[in-house]
Amino acid sequence: MAARIVLAVRESQYIEPLLQFLHHSEYGAMLRITAFSRMDAFREFMNTEEIPDAVVGDAPFIEAWLVEGKATVPWAVLSEEAGAPGKNLSGAAGGERIVKYQALPALLESIVQLCEVKRSRISAASKQETLLLGVVSCNGSSGKTTVALNMAKQLGGIGLSVFYLNLESVDSSGLFLRLPAGNVPGLERLLYELQASRSKDAGSSAQLARYIVRHDELHCDGFRPVGNVKEMLQMSRQDTFALLEMLVAEGCYDVVIVDTGSIEEERAQAVLHRSGRLLWVLRDDEVSLHKTAHWLTHCRAPHSGMPELLLEKSRFAVNFVTEAFDGRNRPAGIPIDALLPYVPSWTLRHREELYLNSPPFQRDILQLCKEMVEPALPQVFTGQPAYE
Numbered sequence: 001m002a003a004r005i006v007l008a009v010r011e012s013q014y015i016e017p018l019l020q021f022l023h024h025s026e027y028g029a030m031l032r033i034t035a036f037s038r039m040d041a042f043r044e045f046m047n048t049e050e051i052p053d054a055v056v057g058d059a060p061f062i063e064a065w066l067v068e069g070k071a072t073v074p075w076a077v078l079s080e081e082a083g084a085p086g087k088n089l090s091g092a093a094g095g096e097r098i099v100k101y102q103a104l105p106a107l108l109e110s111i112v113q114l115c116e117v118k119r120s121r122i123s124a125a126s127k128q129e130t131l132l133l134g135v136v137s138c139n140g141s142s143g144k145t146t147v148a149l150n151m152a153k154q155l156g157g158i159g160l161s162v163f164y165l166n167l168e169s170v171d172s173s174g175l176f177l178r179l180p181a182g183n184v185p186g187l188e189r190l191l192y193e194l195q196a197s198r199s200k201d202a203g204s205s206a207q208l209a210r211y212i213v214r215h216d217e218l219h220c221d222g223f224r225p226v227g228n229v230k231e232m233l234q235m236s237r238q239d240t241f242a243l244l245e246m247l248v249a250e251g252c253y254d255v256v257i258v259d260t261g262s263i264e265e266e267r268a269q270a271v272l273h274r275s276g277r278l279l280w281v282l283r284d285d286e287v288s289l290h291k292t293a294h295w296l297t298h299c300r301a302p303h304s305g306m307p308e309l310l311l312e313k314s315r316f317a318v319n320f321v322t323e324a325f326d327g328r329n330r331p332a333g334i335p336i337d338a339l340l341p342y343v344p345s346w347t348l349r350h351r352e353e354l355y356l357n358s359p360p361f362q363r364d365i366l367q368l369c370k371e372m373v374e375p376a377l378p379q380v381f382t383g384q385p386a387y388e
Contacts, residue, residue: 002032002161003115004219006045008057009078009100012037018104023209027108028252032161034216039064045216050157054115056098074114130248131376134258134275136268137282138291143319144281145172146355147340148259149218150365151279153356155373156219160254160380163247164215164222167240167271168261169232171225176355177215179224184213186224188231194242208250217356221253232267240270254377263295273307277372278314282334284325289334292316296333315372338368 009015015035022028034052036042039061046055046065055065055075062077078100098110135148145168152164166173190211212221226232247256258275260268272278282288299306317338318325330336343358373380 002030002159003053003112004050004159005031005033005111005115006042006052006055006057007033007035008039008042008055008061009035009037010058010060014100018107020209021104022108023212023252024207025105025108027105027112030112031108034214036061043068050219054111056111056114058100062095076110076114129276130251130253131255131277131373132244132248132258132271132275133255133277133279133372134260134271135279135281136260136263136271137280138263138295139282139288140262142281142283142288143340145259146176147279147281147317147319147365148257149173149176149356150362151369152215152220152257153218154362154366154369155255155257158380160377161252162218162220163212163253163256164218164220164259165243165247165256166222166225166259167232167235167267168259169229169265171232173222173259174225176353177217184224185211186226187211188226188228190223191231191235191239191243194239194246198238198242208246220257232261235267237266237270240267241274244270244274254380255373272310276313276376278310279368279372280314280316281319282316283320284318289330292334315368317368337371338364340364340368 007015007018015037019033019035022031022033034045036045036057042057042061043064046068052073054073055062057065057078059077062075065075074096076096076098079097080100096114098107098114100107133151135144135151137144145166148166149164152162156162164173190208211223213224214220215222244256244258247253258271260271262268263272280292282292296311298304299310315337316334317340318336319340320342321339322342325339341360341364343354343361345354345358348354
């Protein structure tokens with residue numbers, strides 16, 4: 001399992017080349033770095049409940065953190081003076097010093113040694129493929145995106161490397177997520193490069209790392225939301241397959257959570273075929289149950305074009321459940337695997353942040369994650385190490 005590192009430096013231009021190298025090197029499988037160049041953002045993050053495996057940064061950042069008395073993990077100050085890394089920092093017990101400006105492989109190796117990450121990998125025979133987890137719904141207003149975002153947050157929070165991919169025609173995740181700063185190109189540019197490579201009958205030359213942004217509040221990676229709806233409407237089933245295969249081939253992620261749009265769209269159809277696990281999100285109302293039942297009937301029908309094992313890899317969650325729920329309205333053939341609670345505070349104004357911070361909802365989402373991910377990544381929840 002990759003170690004979670006917090007990096008805090010004054011210069012934002014220091015961060016980008018480091019992360020670019022990380023994504024394209026062997027260290028990408030060992031380290032997940034969350035980087036800050038602003039003191040306020042760094043301190044806010046360090047005051048959350050997420051505990052990293054190590055903290056590395058310029059002296060002012062480290063000193064501000066140490067003053068608050070929360071230094072319970074290994075840490076190191078980045079020094080601009082040449083010298084042997086690993087030397088204890090005078091004036092602050094327990095810390096180390098890492099030369100700030102050195103070859104990137106040497107820098108990352110020092111960070112690896114700081115948090116004692118083991119270099120050995122899972123053998124090729126035992127390593128699992130990246131799990132593609134599709135989240136689908138047969139009708140709107142089911143809370144599908146809320147479920148997908150909370151799943152990403154819970155899985156990222158326990159240390160998995162997670163990618164959140166939104167394939168809605170209009171990406172509603174932007175209502176809940178703060179857009180990362182910077183000029184990283186978006187998904188539409190990546191799609192253009194994939195289409196251009198296919199038209200030339202050549203292998204893709206697109207470098208995935210160029211397009212990835214970090215969603216710190218979710219502890220996962222993703223793309224910037226696509227601003228032009230036309231770009232998403234023109235995304236074909238073939239484009240979707242190519243993108244999903246690219247995310248899997250990258251080998252950097254344990255789980256890719258795919259948030260789909262309308263189930264009739266080509267993008268959603270590709271997800272139904274390619275995903276290793278599918279979560280159907282529905283409401284306890286007549287319309288949602290009726291549409292879900294009819295879609296499942298279609299999926300079972302001969303010559304439907306649906307994958308044979310679609311139902312075997314599917315799980316069903318009823319969202320917005322109140323105390324009055326009794327399940328009696330459920331049509332035959334819809335097994336209910338999870339009940340997700342109705343959260344009254346979500347009706348308040350300026351509620352966007354609440355969608356990702358409801359304890360009862362997160363508790364049930366974590367249990368759902370365990371039941372869906374455990375078969376594919378059994379070591380994650382059993383407590384056994386992910387690396388031998």
